[in-house]
Amino acid sequence: MKIPAAMPVLTRGKHRKPRNGACLMEYVSVLAGESFSDSPECTDPTLAAIARAVNDYSGDERRQRLAILASDLTTAGPLELTQRHDLARRALLTAIPYSVGDRRRVLVVGLLGLERAAAGDTSGFCPEAVSLDSEFALLGCDTAVREAVERLEVLPVALDQHRDRGLAAAIELAVATIAEEAADPDDVLYDLLVSCLDDHGGGRAGTPARVTGGGDGDGVRADRKLAQRHLQR
16 A cells, blocks of 8 residues: 555545645545545546545544555546445445444445446335345345335336435445444444545445355355345235
């Protein structure tokens, strides 16, 4: 990782000019030699959305360490849509364990809506389209899953609308949930952004560390069937 020679004082939100302050992504735009913006072209849009949200929901003191990630963000260019889905999925899967009540229900709608869009569907709901990681994360969330499926059945969303607005909205909600509910939110948010950067660089966006042991084919198939039965209730 390259560390910039001079670190700015990062602040929350969007700024009109550098002299008014800078958030993480605005600092990235300066390092990249682009026009001052919180959406520089050098960074994948979904990764940038995660970075903006992590910046805004981090505490003032702990936010400053995000500056050392700015250099890597200048070279984290656009990803394929499948990988953008994976990054957003990671954010949602990170947030769900911290959620309860209405917040959990909305997060599950966001997750299953993402899975639907990733499968190329705009309406209805197909349990077979849900990724294995999401299936595992939703075990034990029976009520939230049932209500999310009912919601998706009557809520069609065009693929371009989901790409352009839905991903960012899901990320914002996920990061806000972590910030409000985690015992150590700044550390969780920092680790989330670092993991997404690693995913981008390794070409393996959104592969949660919890999923291991692919060689145990029978065990993986059995677990997947269990999770699918849960989603079909």
